[in-house]
Amino acid sequence: MTTSATPPLDEVLGSFEHDRSRLLDILLALQRRLGQLDDATIDGVAAGLGLPRVDVASVVSFYSFLGGQRRGRVVIRLCNDVPDLLMGADRVAAGLEEELGIRFGETTPDGRFTLEHASCIGMSDQAPAALINDVVVPNLGQGAARRLVREIRANPDAKDLRRLLVREYGDGQNAHALVRAAVKNNLRHAGEVVFAEREANAGLAKALAMSPAEVIREVKTARLRGRGGAGFPTGLKWEFTRAATSDQRYLICNADEGEPGTFKDRVVLTERPDLLFEGMTIAGYALGASKGILYLRGEYAYLLEYLEHVLAWRRAHGLLGRRVYGRPGFDFDIRIQLGAGAYVCGEETALIASAEGLRGDPKNRPPFPAQRGYLGQPTSVNNVETLCCVARILEMGSGWFASLGSRKSTGTKLLSISGDCTQRGVYELPLGTRLAAVLEQCGAEEARAVLVGGPSGRMVGEADFDRELCFDDLSTGGALVVFDGSRDLLEIASSYLDFFIHESCGYCTPCRVGNVLLKERLDRIRAGRGEAADLDYLQGLGETIRTASRCGLGQTSPNPVLSTLSAFRPLYEARLTRSTAGLQPGFDLGASLAEAGARVGARSLHFETVRDLR
Amino acid sequence: MAKPKVATTSLAGCFGCHMSLLDIDERILDLVDKVDFDRSPINDIKEIRGTVDIGLIEGGCANEENVRVLREFRERCRLLISVGDCAINGGVPALRNLVPLGECFEEAYLSGPSVDNPSRRIPDDPEIPRLLDRVRPCHEVVKIDYHLPGCPPSADTLWAALTALLAGKSPELPYELVKYD
Numbered sequence: 025m026t027t028s029a030t031p032p033l034d035e036v037l038g039s040f041e042h043d044r045s046r047l048l049d050i051l052l053a054l055q056r057r058l059g060q061l062d063d064a065t066i067d068g069v070a071a072g073l074g075l076p077r078v079d080v081a082s083v084v085s086f087y088s089f090l091g092g093q094r095r096g097r098v099v100i101r102l103c104n105d106v107p108d109l110l111m112g113a114d115r116v117a118a119g120l121e122e123e124l125g126i127r128f129g130e131t132t133p134d135g136r137f138t139l140e141h142a143s144c145i146g147m148s149d150q151a152p153a154a155l156i157n158d159v160v161v162p163n164l165g166q167g168a169a170r171r172l173v174r175e176i177r178a179n180p181d182a183k184d185l186r187r188l189l190v191r192e193y194g195d196g197q198n199a200h201a202l203v204r205a206a207v208k209n210n211l212r213h214a215g216e217v218v219f220a221e222r223e224a225n226a227g228l229a230k231a232l233a234m235s236p237a238e239v240i241r242e243v244k245t246a247r248l249r250g251r252g253g254a255g256f257p258t259g260l261k262w263e264f265t266r267a268a269t270s271d272q273r274y275l276i277c278n279a280d281e282g283e284p285g286t287f288k289d290r291v292v293l294t295e296r297p298d299l300l301f302e303g304m305t306i307a308g309y310a311l312g313a314s315k316g317i318l319y320l321r322g323e324y325a326y327l328l329e330y331l332e333h334v335l336a337w338r339r340a341h342g343l344l345g346r347r348v349y350g351r352p353g354f355d356f357d358i359r360i361q362l363g364a365g366a367y368v369c370g371e372e373t374a375l376i377a378s379a380e381g382l383r384g385d386p387k388n389r390p391p392f393p394a395q396r397g398y399l400g401q402p403t404s405v406n407n408v409e410t411l412c413c414v415a416r417i418l419e420m421g422s423g424w425f426a427s428l429g430s431r432k433s434t435g436t437k438l439l440s441i442s443g444d445c446t447q448r449g450v451y452e453l454p455l456g457t458r459l460a461a462v463l464e465q466c467g468a469e470e471a472r473a474v475l476v477g478g479p480s481g482r483m484v485g486e487a488d489f490d491r492e493l494c495f496d497d498l499s500t501g502g503a504l505v506v507f508d509g510s511r512d513l514l515e516i517a518s519s520y521l522d523f524f525i526h527e528s529c530g531y532c533t534p535c536r537v538g539n540v541l542l543k544e545r546l547d548r549i550r551a552g553r554g555e556a557a558d559l560d561y562l563q564g565l566g567e568t569i570r571t572a573s574r575c576g577l578g579q580t581s582p583n584p585v586l587s588t589l590s591a592f593r594p595l596y597e598a599r600l601t602r603s604t605a606g607l608q609p610g611f612d613l614g615a616s617l618a619e620a621g622a623r624v625g626a627r628s629l630h631f632e633t634v635r636d637l638r
Numbered sequence: 639m640a641k642p643k644v645a646t647t648s649l650a651g652c653f654g655c656h657m658s659l660l661d662i663d664e665r666i667l668d669l670v671d672k673v674d675f676d677r678s679p680i681n682d683i684k685e686i687r688g689t690v691d692i693g694l695i696e697g698g699c700a701n702e703e704n705v706r707v708l709r710e711f712r713e714r715c716r717l718l719i720s721v722g723d724c725a726i727n728g729g730v731p732a733l734r735n736l737v738p739l740g741e742c743f744e745e746a747y748l749s750g751p752s753v754d755n756p757s758r759r760i761p762d763d764p765e766i767p768r769l770l771d772r773v774r775p776c777h778e779v780v781k782i783d784y785h786l787p788g789c790p791p792s793a794d795t796l797w798a799a800l801t802a803l804l805a806g807k808s809p810e811l812p813y814e815l816v817k818y819d
Contacts, residue, residue, distance in 0.1 A: 608779060620770070
């Protein structure tokens, strides 16, 4: 067939210079322009970039925000993460379905609205929340949701959805002319590092007066460890990346905070983008990289224009671009890569693949990104918070940083706290703070369980509340979801399994199949049809998934089950039953025969005899 | 001392596993020296008469009669063994699990190209066992003590498992006996 080279296609391909590694941006731009990525568009993109069609189609099918199926002009993505469900997202969902007359996953016949679920969109502190196109609508109630739909309907020509949906801007930079979001920062406690008052670019100035090796030594002396969750020493990572021989190295900032219940980076990106970009520039200098990428999760697209503006300002003031801060030989610039709704892209090898315009499939390691990362070049991937710490370490000195927190876990940690507490939001606290003290501070007197580090972390009970939040005890990327005594932890574990089942990339069997089996057995226990042996099955299967999965997503995916099984075993045991009349408790003869009975009648000589055996 | 008793049955299977059992050739003379056969297609006894030491199940559960027989075996056998892939995984009969039961009925009795059924009636005599919603492996219906994989398990596999159990040992089968690809 002839490629239907529509004007938007040519224009978009041209604006990215037909660069294959920008495929994700190209598809996002086309999706926004055309409302869908149909077969003709996929053909056109493939022809325009000289790619096999399947390379383009497989990227489209991978990301939640891309799709061949026509979506409505207004796409409502209601977050169905656990904190949202705790706050009544189900009622909002029912209200939306009724108001629109469609189910989730469907589009209204007039092509106006599409209703979808989204995994955590980073608004757990103001749940239930939804994304309506790019606009964040937090604190939704059933009535408010229905009202919004009616208003969009009544204003079919509204060019700017934001004007219609956002009644009141949030605090701080959420009210910035380029953000104009209803999102609230909910910054409950500013600590000494990220949210403290500071002298802008002082860290950068000091770094540029040192040699790159000295900068790395400073970060090592501060004993800074990665804030994304794994806690790898940042200085060491940089040393490895710098040691790899190459003309070009890359720095990538991981702002794809997709761990359900995490939203700290949202507040950093809103209130401290300058600090982050300063840290990225210092990292670029230390690594010998001239290019940096901020990988921004698609859910935070509402911050894109604002962040681009901050970057433009820094370029205009000599803080980015050629000869940064007047230093000869140091060129560094940053581009923003927008994600498209895939949790696994927070995993660094998947994130790199995604930034290259590929499916976000994790890769085998080694080679590590420090050896072969973005476009095959040595790459360091660092968390938003980590890079902010870097700027402050250079500003204030490693000794100052190391004096904060505990001996082995230096500095502060940003915590995203949501769930059953009165003061949901972001807290910057010294590492080594006791969990009980945090719970007291956020108004969680009734807490019975806390999910530390999100679903890929662990669920802890009151026995663990005296432990410390730090790398050597309760390690966390920052998400704390609090549950009081009224919550059913097995139901919550099951919800989180839904999340992992949805977000699994499907490459390896333990993760793709294992979690489905895990959920099936867990739900059987929840339905009162499990027996003691099923707990051993959950344990065994969970350990297999943890051991045999290929990437971090799979390896941590059974944690909601494994950690509740270890900390809350009596909750499981209370649901168990014993086999009756020789049949497995999971087997319901009556239900199994219901369908056939409806076709051929309930009378059966065999049924009589089966019953006799009872 | 009385000889140990063995019972066997084929549920939703093809009798291939039983054929494999007969493939032990002259060792069958050893076997009848060592054990008494209770209910089995080999001697055509229809119901287990007392307590049996080892029950061998071929095939999974496709209908209520399969469930009834399997339950009889579970109640009367000290050890119950799933023999072959249908008993363990559902096997070929479980291919119908991919098709909703209603469509199976339609195809088999109403709309299939070779169907001649002027009454348009789906057979519904109470003598005919009703189908389960899906074919299940035996361990989903009752507790199973051992699984002998294979389609069918070879005569040597069956022999090694049986002789070990009769000697009071847990069968430890070498890799060659349980590897089939």
